[in-house]
Amino acid sequence: MKINSLQIEIDGIDKEILRYLMEDARKPILQIAAKIGISGAAIHQRLRKLEQAGVIAGSKFIVNTKVLGYSTMAFVGIYLEKASSNFEAVKELRKIPEVLECHYTTGNWSILIKMICRDNEHLMQLLNKKIQPINGVSRTETFISLEQQIERQIQL
Amino acid sequence: MKINSLQIEIDGIDKEILRYLMEDARKPILQIAAKIGISGAAIHQRLRKLEQAGVIAGSKFIVNTKVLGYSTMAFVGIYLEKASSNFEAVKELRKIPEVLECHYTTGNWSILIKMICRDNEHLMQLLNKKIQPINGVSRTETFISLEQQIERQIQL
DNA sequence: CATGAAACCATTCTGCA
């Protein structure tokens, strides 16, 4: 592993370890060790280095939101009156738990958010009662995801 | 935990367990047990049920793409000549590793994708050489995420 | 990066309420 000022290079073994763990964060290290032919301790050492280098941002359990009753995913482009009100708007958006992502974007809008809702009515209520009233928001454009056809992380 | 035909209800203890694991998938079950005051065995039982019910979709290691040299995230809206070419287009998009999400959306475009690139030039090359040439794609609109200000899962 | 020992954790089973 080579560390430049900003970018880190990881070797093939690191990649192989990460590939397994990106698929299943709870996979036992010893099983991975057996598959790639080095000791479990060596993998732990590499993982510690990758963590220190900031390559590993953590691990997460993924919850199936559909099963919990959230069936509508939507993207909402938000126009702001002034780009300078971005900080305030994001602060408000953060308070809405259904907002999963928020991006400050180039192009038409100032902000693009991804949100998850129980149904279309829930989405409409959030738009009307939570998002549109935010100070500085002038207009929104909504795109409902009828189907998420790809969902993955970067391939190593 | 109550199981309806399609939607699952999870109680406060389930939520607490999941909250810990959504934050850190490798957190030892016994540590969680100690914090919430029930036995490790009980947590295992609950996790098994949640898994059977489909609430848990898996666990993932999260890799910091910026550290690996991917500094540009972009959303691309794709217009298709015919909506019916969606399936073929998605098949091609799946072959592009930089495409992390692909949604079939209502609104202006047929498809909205999220992709990650090394830099703006890399993004441009992917657009020109990989995405625009896909059969059925008539036009694209690109939104670069200057900053991702929110990134999280649904709150339980 | 490997080894081996020690500490720790996960998992399963049994009994109890």
Add this chain to the structure above:
DNA sequence: TGCAGAATGGTTTCATG
């Protein structure tokens, strides 16, 4: 049906080479 306790087998960590 849900939980606790105990037992065992596996995992992680640490020291050392």
